[in-house]
Amino acid sequence: MKAESLNFFEKVYEVAKQIPFGKVTSYGAIAEYLGAARSARMVGYAMNGSVAKDVPAHRVVNRKGLLTGKQHFDGTNLMQQLLESEGIIVKDNQVQNLDTHFWNPIKEL
DNA sequence: TTTCTGACTCGAA
DNA sequence: CTTCGAGCCAGAA
Numbered sequence: 001m002k003a004e005s006l007n008f009f010e011k012v013y014e015v016a017k018q019i020p021f022g023k024v025t026s027y028g029a030i031a032e033y034l035g036a037a038r039s040a041r042m043v044g045y046a047m048n049g050s051v052a053k054d055v056p057a058h059r060v061v062n063r064k065g066l067l068t069g070k071q072h073f074d075g076t077n078l079m080q081q082l083l084e085s086e087g088i089i090v091k092d093n094q095v096q097n098l099d100t101h102f103w104n105p106i107k108e109l
Numbered sequence: 110t111t112t113c114t115g116a117c118t119c120g121a122a
Numbered sequence: 123c124t125t126c127g128a129g130c131c132a133g134a135a
Contacts, residue, residue: 008133009132009133031131036131036132038130038131039130039131039132040130040131041130041131041132042130042131045132045133046133
């Protein structure tokens with residue numbers, strides 16, 4: 001059983017699911033928490049199946065708070081809309097007050 | 110097995 | 123200050 005490989009994706013989903021309401025985190029933060037700090041891209045890549053995994057991918061943004069993956073959602077403003085629904089201010093595809101809404105898995109977990 | 114791609118990140122010009 | 127490029131890892135073809 002190649003558990004280790006699968007754990008990577010599973011852990012990504014697991015961590016993403018643990019993101020508190022109204023909070024956001026970055027791919028790099030998750031990757032680093034998983035021990036693969038250089039695999040930030042992999043995190044986002046894994047999120048391709050986030051919907052099937054019930055993972056709130058809309059709470060996951062890049063290090064700058066930019067909604068880089070918004071285009072992977074339904075259309076254009078779905079991701080932003082979801083974040084705003086949680087009390088997160090998003091402007092121009094970027095999360096405002098990122099520092100305030102940022103949730104660090106390494107620190108929290 | 111090799112090659113390519115990717116929802117990232119950092120560094121340099 | 124803004125823009126561009128290269129690097130990194132892991133999975134899929």
